[in-house]
Amino acid sequence: MLDEPTIGLDPVLRVELWDRFTALARRGTTLLVSSHVMDEADRCGDLLLLRQGQLLAHTTPHRLRKETGCTSLEEAFLSIVRRTTTVPAAG
Numbered sequence: 001m002l003d004e005p006t007i008g009l010d011p012v013l014r015v016e017l018w019d020r021f022t023a024l025a026r027r028g029t030t031l032l033v034s035s036h037v038m039d040e041a042d043r044c045g046d047l048l049l050l051r052q053g054q055l056l057a058h059t060t061p062h063r064l065r066k067e068t069g070c071t072s073l074e075e076a077f078l079s080i081v082r083r084t085t086t087v088p089a090a091g
Helices: 011-028 062-066 073-086
Strands: 047-051 052-061
Touching: 047 062, 047 073, 052 062, 052 073, 062 073
Parallel strands: none
Antiparallel strands: 047 052
């Protein structure tokens, strides 16, 4: 379990760390990464999108963009949030 593993790292170290994660995954190691950084989520094979403790989607980065019609993963995530979040009525 890696919780926000690259927070505070400079870009060079961040890339090196993700290269190591990729190498581990190719050897069959399962990595569970928690991140708010969508370009990091885009490096993952499977995504679980969570919002306020609720599972919004279990998908892949490619499938999420395709299903939402969005070009970026961040836009796709926001699209899912808007679609699944109910706004309380004013009053």
